[in-house]
Amino acid sequence: MKTSSINLSDKLFAIGCISAVLGLVACQPEGQAEKAGQKIDKAVENLGQNVEQSADKTSQKIEAVKQSIEQQAEKTGASIDKAGETSNEALEKAGKQIDQAINNSERRIEAAKDSVVDSTKATSEYLDDSVITAKIKTVLLNDDFLKLAPIDVTTVDGVATLRGTVDSEQMAARAIGLANSQEHVKSVQNQLTIKTSVPSKL
Structure with missing residues (x-):
């Protein structure tokens, strides 16, 4: 849109220049008219080249901005992917630690249960032995x-x-x-x- 307005103003300017030159040419002798015509042609040619160069530069800038945006988008996507992978790894690691903690707790509970059973068994055997001893002593005293x-x-x-x-x-x-x-x-x-x-x- 901006490029179109530049082209239009450049064209209007060129037309104005041409009109002024033509007006001057009309007042000049015939040899000078040819020279003036050549100058006009050259001016128009230079103007056309300037307009084309401006359009090319504008197009190049647009392309550069477009490429920069695409590169930033790729970097952002890569960062998001990396962050996602890191999050997954962290979750997996946390899951393993939780599983390990549960396994350790289960082993400790099992060991404590075995210890209680062993202690209960030992206490029961001790009580049984004490009862047997008391019974034998009683029967001997009687x-x-x-x-x-x-x-x-x-x-x-x-x-x-x-x-x-x-x-x-x-x-x-x-x-x-x-x-x-x-x-x-x-x-x-x-x-x-x-x-x-x-x-x-x-």
């Missing part, structure tokens, strides 16, 4: 032949151990038999010693 015998009882994992001194082999066998008869006793280890100088009460 026995008429063994109630005065200094017999110590310990139980580990259901295995009872008898320690102390008894008057005879028969009393030792009786103590072992009473211990074996108690519930949950797996076996009895005899570590009783016999007093040989004292006669058997049985």
Whole structure:
């Protein structure tokens, strides 16, 4: 639009110049008229060249601006793509970290559960052993032949151990038999010693 108005004004200017020259030529002798005509032709030719050069320069500037806009658009697109890739990588990394944290938590919970189960089992076994020991001691104290015998009882994992001194082999066998008869006793280890100088009460 701007180029058209420039062309029109240039043309009007050229027409004005030509009219003035023609007016001058009319007043001049014949030889000078030819020279004036040549000058007019040259002026018109120069004017046409100037107009073409202006149009070319304007076209070149428009093309340069267009290329600059396209380059900026490409750079912007590349930046957006890169930002999108970075966001995806960040999300993927965050997802992996969350998965790892969940796995670690699950392992810790499992380990804690196993620890509680083991502790409960150990406590239960300890209580069972304590109950077995108490039952064996009770039955020995209630026995008429063994109630005065200094017999110590310990139980580990259901295995009872008898320690102390008894008057005879028969009393030792009786103590072992009473211990074996108690519930949950797996076996009895005899570590009783016999007093040989004292006669058997049985």
